[in-house]
Amino acid sequence: MAELSVNHLLGIKYLNEADIQLIFETADNFKEVINRSIKKVPSLRDITIANIFFENSTRTKLSFELAEKRLSADVINFSAGQSSVKKGETLIDTVNNILSMKVDMVVMRHPNPGAGIFLAKHVKAAIVNAGDGAHEHPTQALLDSYSIREKLGDVAGKNVVIVGDILHSRVALSNIFALKLQGAHVKVCGPKTLVPKYITSLGVEVETNLKKALQWCDVANMLRIQNERLDISYFPTTREYTQQFGVNKKLLDGLDKEIVIMHPGPINRGVEITSDVADSKQSIILNQVENGVAIRMAVIYLLAGKIKQ
Amino acid sequence: MSQKVLLSSEEINIILHRLACQLLENHIDFKDTVLIGIQPRGIHVANRLCQILAAEYGVKDIQQGVLDITFFRDDFRRGDKPLEATKTSINFLIEDKKVVLIDDVLYTGRSINAALTALQSFGRPAEVELLCLIDRRFSRHLPIQPNYRGRQVDAIQQEKVKVMWKENDGEDKILLINR
Numbered sequence: 485m486a487e488l489s490v491n492h493l494l495g496i497k498y499l500n501e502a503d504i505q506l507i508f509e510t511a512d513n514f515k516e517v518i519n520r521s522i523k524k525v526p527s528l529r530d531i532t533i534a535n536i537f538f539e540n541s542t543r544t545k546l547s548f549e550l551a552e553k554r555l556s557a558d559v560i561n562f563s564a565g566q567s568s569v570k571k572g573e574t575l576i577d578t579v580n581n582i583l584s585m586k587v588d589m590v591v592m593r594h595p596n597p598g599a600g601i602f603l604a605k606h607v608k609a610a611i612v613n614a615g616d617g618a619h620e621h622p623t624q625a626l627l628d629s630y631s632i633r634e635k636l637g638d639v640a641g642k643n644v645v646i647v648g649d650i651l652h653s654r655v656a657l658s659n660i661f662a663l664k665l666q667g668a669h670v671k672v673c674g675p676k677t678l679v680p681k682y683i684t685s686l687g688v689e690v691e692t693n694l695k696k697a698l699q700w701c702d703v704a705n706m707l708r709i710q711n712e713r714l715d716i717s718y719f720p721t722t723r724e725y726t727q728q729f730g731v732n733k734k735l736l737d738g739l740d741k742e743i744v745i746m747h748p749g750p751i752n753r754g755v756e757i758t759s760d761v762a763d764s765k766q767s768i769i770l771n772q773v774e775n776g777v778a779i780r781m782a783v784i785y786l787l788a789g790k791i792k793q
Numbered sequence: 794m795s796q797k798v799l800l801s802s803e804e805i806n807i808i809l810h811r812l813a814c815q816l817l818e819n820h821i822d823f824k825d826t827v828l829i830g831i832q833p834r835g836i837h838v839a840n841r842l843c844q845i846l847a848a849e850y851g852v853k854d855i856q857q858g859v860l861d862i863t864f865f866r867d868d869f870r871r872g873d874k875p876l877e878a879t880k881t882s883i884n885f886l887i888e889d890k891k892v893v894l895i896d897d898v899l900y901t902g903r904s905i906n907a908a909l910t911a912l913q914s915f916g917r918p919a920e921v922e923l924l925c926l927i928d929r930r931f932s933r934h935l936p937i938q939p940n941y942r943g944r945q946v947d948a949i950q951q952e953k954v955k956v957m958w959k960e961n962d963g964e965d966k967i968l969l970i971n972r
Contacts (some may be wrong), residue, residue, distance in 0.1 A: 487875040513861065513878040521886075522914040525864035555864075785864075789875045 488786050492604045492611040495620035496661035504665060508630055509773070510782035518554060518777055531788050533589045534582050537614070538564040541593055543749050543773065544614050544624070548591050551780035557788075562588070575599065579607050588782065588791050592616075610787045618652050618713065624748050625658035627779040629666060630702055631772045636757035640667035643712055645697045647673045647729060648707030648756055651680050652714070655748045657709060660686050673697040674707075674729060679719040694729050699739055705746040706731060706756045724757055732758040736766065744768055799862045799927075799946060801955065802965040808943040812924060813845040816893065819959075823855045825919070826891045831908050832861040835896035837958045838926050842895070856890075865907040880920035881911075888916035893941075897956040899925040902937035905934045927954050927967065930938050 486506045490498050517525055533552045537545055545561075552559045560580065575582075579590060589610040592600055597619035604611045615621040629639050636642060644663050646717075650656045650672045663670050670688040672679055679690055691697040698704055709725065719725045731745065745757070745767040753759050764767060800808070807966060820826040823846075830839030846852040850855045863878040894908055905923060910916065926943035932950070948954055955968045 486877060510878060513863075513880065516881055517914075518862065520914045521916075524914075526910065527864045527866075527869050532868075786875070789870060790869060793870055 487790065491787070491790050492600070492613075493622050493783055494600045494604060494611065494613045496622050496625050496658045496665065498622065499622075499665070501665050504626065504629070504662065507626055507779065507782045507786065508633060509787060511630055511778040514554075514781040514785070515775070515778040518774075518781075524554050526556045527785060528552070528555040531555075531589065531791070532558040532560070532585075533591060533784070534560050534562060534585045534587045535614075536562045536564075536579065536582070536590055536592045538592070538594045538599075539612070539615065544621075546774040547773070548612075548623075548780050548784075551777050551784055552591075554777070555781055555785060555788075557589075557784070560585075575603065576606050579603060579609075582584070583607055583609050589788065595741050597675075604720065607781060609763060610791055612783060612787065615654055617654065618657070618718075619654055620658045621654040621748075621782060622658050622659075622662075623776070623780055624655050625662040626783070627772055627776045628655075628659055628705060628746060628748065629662045630779055631746065631768055631775050632668075632744070634703060634771070634775065635768055639663065642668045642703060643671070643701045644668050644703045644705060645671045645673050645691070645701040646705045646707065647694065647697065647731070649678045649709050649718075650674050650683060650707070651678045651712045651718075653707050655705075659705060660688055664688075670698065671697055676717045693767060694731070695735065695738070698731070698735065698743060701743055703744040703746060704731065705748070707748065708750060708752055708756060726755055730754075730756055730758065732763050733752065733760045733764070736761060742766055746772060748772070796968050798966060799969045800944060800967040802959075803930055805926075805943075805967065806967045808926065809841050809845055810849075812926075812941050812943060813842050813850070814955065816842065816924070817846065819922075820893075821890050823852055826888070826893065827856040827858060827885065828895060829858045829860050829883065829887075829908075829912070831896045831904060832859055832863075832881070832893060834898075834956060835894075837956075837960065838897055838924070839863065839895040842924075851859055856885055858885070860908060860911055862904060862907040862911050865911040867903060867907065883915050884890075886916045887918045889914065890916075892918040892921045893924055894921060895924045898924065898927045898929065898954050899923070899937075899939055899942075900932055900954075902930045902933045902935035905937050906935050914929045926956060929954060958959075 591612045593614040597617035599616045600613035646656050671691045673691045747769045830836035859882050861879045861881040863876050922940040924941040925939045928942040928945045953970045959965045
């Protein structure tokens with residue numbers, strides 16, 4: 485019987501291909517469950533999960549919470565804004581206090597890269613990384629690959645371009661790891677200032693011409709400009725960015741094939757992607773959101789299975 | 794490890810025919826009846842029964858589904874091995890239907906308990922019956938008994954009853970294996 489090779493989901497970097505396949509196969513079953521009229525299973529009725537978010541989130545937080553509730557886990561939510569963190573408590577103290585209330589699993593988003601890894605070493609609970617700074621966002625990458633697999637049948641051999649702010653994006657990094665692990669070809673495309681210098685060491689190619697990148701790819705994953713992380717000016721104006729790296733209907737119609745458009749959200753309509761593209765039939769943005777719940781159910785279910793009584 | 798054949802292919806065939814007749818007797822045209830095979834091995838029994846009912850008694854288009862009970866089991870995190878899910882496919886509502894749950898071996902009754910819980914996600918059935926090919930006597934953990942049973946066997950805890958099917962294992966055969 486298959487089980488995950490890890491006890492925590494800290495990043496795609498720590499998974500192997502078999503893990504990803506197991507998560508996908510489990511997610512297939514959960515996708516069937518969440519399309520029933522009664523969308524709940526009792527598997528995790530004796531598990532308590534804390535969602536600890538030190539950074540803002542709408543989609544990810546809701547998606548995790550829904551996944552946990554659909555598995556019948558008890559859920560507690562914690563946002564740093566209203567907590568003792570503001571009073572100077574350390575991360576380990578905060579989490580250990582929560583764990584002494586008999587919590588089995590922690591889903592954490594944190595602005596610092598490596599926060600999940602640090603926590604996994606120091607506290608006794610299964611940790612799921614829901615985004616740590618510009619490092620990784622593993623469940624997003626899993627649901628992105630799962631959506632590609634669903635739309636195109638397979639991830640292996642597909643050409644995927646990730647467009648936008650690669651430098652500050654945990655989604656980009658996790659996606660690169662996940663796609664490479666499954667045998668996809670990956671290019672990144674964005675302003676040179678927002679593409680890390682050593683990104684090619686991960687086995688991806690850099691393309692600065694959006695049209696060429698789109699012509700090459702089967703799937704384009706559009707990222708948002710993370711204004712909150714831009715400490716200096718990386719490009720002259722948003723308008724100029726849109727002209728160079730924004731995807732619009734005209735650009736897509738000019739290609740000689742139909743490509744799949746993805747976006748991890750939140751979308752800045754009119755910046756990286758126009759409304760008519762976001763809402764077109766080529767876009768699988770809302771499928772990604774639906775698949776997010778199934779993927780997170782699978783991850784939580786498989787990790788919870790490794791917590792012994 | 795020793796093993797003996799409990800039932801041969803011919804005996805299984807006779808039993809399946811009898812079970813099909815018993816179902817027919819109670820459900821006649823199967824208009825309001827659905828057959829649900831429990832994954833992974835109950836689906837073979839359900840398929841065979843449907844084949845016999847269609848080929849020999851002209852009852853076609855019986856609504857048939859397969860139910861995976863993994864997420865409803867009561868031993869999650871209790872064993873050494875992880876529970877691995879398989880597919881569920883019930884493309885109809887079971888609201889007000891007569892449901893026949895079908896499994897190969899009835900042992901502790903816990904699988905059936907999980908299946909009864911899982912069924913609730915698909916509606917409120919008018920009634921639920923249980924059909925099993927092999928009923929292991931004196932081994933129940935729960936008050937669950939079959940409405941239709943193929944063969945009742947006495948097997949001690951160390952023994953395992955293994956049902957083999959032509960489509961999976963090359964031939965139809967039921968073995969009693971002493972572990």
